[in-house]
Amino acid sequence: MLSARSLFQEIVDNDDSFQLFCSIAASGEAQGGWENARIAALVPDAMRDLAPKIIRHGADEDKHGRIFHALLRKRGLEAVPVPPETDYTMLLERRGIGLAHDKLRRQEALSEEDIVVYLAHSRVTEQRAADQMDMLVKHFGDHPVVGKAIHMISNDEDNHLAYCHEELLRLARAGHGRTIHRVLRESALAEIAVYRDVSLAVMDHMGRLLHWPAPKAALLAAGIRAMYAYERFSGWHRMVDLRMPERRDALGGAPATTPEFA
Structure with missing residues (x-):
């Protein structure tokens, strides 16, 4: 039977698919x-x-990239080039979502509106990331190879979402x-389309x-398109509501690290 667990197990068990999966994930985290x-x-x-919270956010993302590279090394694999059609961050930027990399490369202070954006x-x-990690924890949290990494990243993503x-x-x-x-509305509607396209790719x-x-x-492919149809109809609303999180000041401290993923 085709399920999220069986699908991910198939990807993890094969060196080539695991290599691509970790490479895509590591690249996105590095960006x-x-x-x-x-x-x-x-x-x-x-x-x-x-600024300290944004720095902490970035440090967590860098840590996640190191985790995926460490998983590759444990299998004796190296990262491979990421196909451009699977580059979630780049495709969002092309749609004008978030802050353009050209702006971030300048030495000019951002505006308050830029920070709001x-x-x-x-x-x-981060809602997308938290949802994905929740799914992986549910199905693979006890996996001997990737389980610990999944739990660590999932906890960080929950912190990032609470901070936002x-x-x-x-x-x-x-x-x-x-x-x-x-x-929020513009970003959510663009994100669900990009996520569909990246998932298909x-x-x-x-x-x-x-x-x-x-x-x-x-x-x-039909399942991915059906999910997009649901998200376009009503599911995107979960990405735009705001509520005070249970985790307050979630990025107020230093990022957690583990020696094996350093």
């Missing part, structure tokens, strides 16, 4: 680490209190509510590596 580091360096003076965009993408909720609520009270609402690559029969590949 996130770079973006957060640049944003922290360019935070406007009026919002410098956010960053946090709203992050609230959407808390800071956006604070900024809404400070008068940025209209901008937050607009950017990743499954296409996995299918070729794992020699999936055409009916299996078609069934998976």
Whole structure:
């Protein structure tokens, strides 16, 4: 029977598909680490209190990248180039979602609205990340190879999501509510389309590596498109609501590390 658990098990068990999976994940985390580091360096003076949390966010993303590289090393594998059609972060940027990399490469301070855009965009993408990690913890949290890494990353993603909720609520009270609402909606609607396209591309690559029969590949593609239809109809709303999280000041401390993933 085709299930999330059986599908991921198949990917993990094969060196080629596992190599591609970890390479895509590591690349995305590295991009996130770079973006957060640049944003922290360019935070406007009026919002410098956010810089340590943004730095912590970036440090977590860098750590996740190291974790995926460590998983590759344990299998005697190296990272492979990421197919551009599977590059989630790049495709979001091309749609104008988040802060453009050109802006982040400059040595000019960001505006307060830029920081609001960053946090709203992050609230959407961190929801996706948290949902994915929840699914992996459910099905693979006890896996002897990837289980520990999954739990660590999942905890970090929950912290990132809590941080976005808390800071956006604070900024809404400070008068940025209209901008937050607009950017959340734009980001969510763009993200669900990019996630659909990336998911289809990743499954296409996995299918070729794992020699999936055409009916299996078609069934998976249909499932991805059905999920997009649901998200476009109503599911995207979960990405734009704001509520005070149970985890307060989730990024207020130093990032957790483990020697094996250093």
